[in-house]
């Protein structure tokens with residue numbers, strides 16, 4: 001940027017002017033001081049007394065002035081004060097919206113709606129991952145979302161499914177990466193605890209999943225938990241998908257609860273918790289208007 005361009009730049013929240021690696025913003029300055037040119041006069045960078053006359057609240061002026069001065073450390077030396085007089089700020093500012101530069105003035109709602117749509121249809125990166133791993137084609141996603149989100153029996157299951165599908169849930173692998181845990185290993189199996197391990201492969205949940213497989217007469221795999229059964233859409237697939245998601249949700253919630261309350265999680269305590277929740281859930285489904293057959297769930301309760 002040349003001096004002319006620098007002087008036309010907005011000061012606040014501008015990534016070019018940083019203090020301790022962060023952008024700066026002082027609400028009380030913004031009325032009269034918006035652009036870099038406003039910080040200069042004929043004799044150069046304005047003094048603290050000159051700035052104080054232009055800002056609304058002066059209580060922290062010394063501290064704020066030092067921060068701004070520091071953010072403009074290198075620019076102050078480069079710019080000659082008199083240049084600021086000749087700067088005319090263009091009223092219209094152009095922004096890059098979905099690869100075209102335009103102003104927001106006089107734009108109708110269609111303009112903003114199209115930006116929103118273009119963002120919505122960027123497919124999540126996990127679609128590619130499932131495509132590689134399980135050969136899930138693009139066309140299949142609408143069936144998967146139909147089964148896992150739209151036909152979910154309650155909002156909590158739908159939310160959980162969405163987070164599970166896009167790897168947004170908490171596990172030691174990520175907590176360790178974010179330096180919130182001292183290890184990424186499962187304390188029971190001593191294997192790296194990712195979502196798959198936490199919900200499906202951990203030693204203390206294998207009993208629950210074996211019983212689900214037995215009761216539903218289907219071999220439940222990790223794929224069935226994450227993206228469900230989506231080739232057919234009928235009442236039995238709806239129940240099966242919801243049942244699997246419900247069990248995964250309860251395992252996840254219980255493990256997180258134990259972690260936060262410093263309780264020991266055992267195979268027995270997890271199975272017992274899942275069983276108790278399932279008994280209640282089964283009753284809710286039975287007496288609701290879903291018209292779903294709960295035989296498999298009742299069988300599961302007996303087995304566990």
Ligand SMILES: [Zn+2]
Pocket residue numbers: 186187188189190191197201202203204
């Ligand atoms: Zn484990």
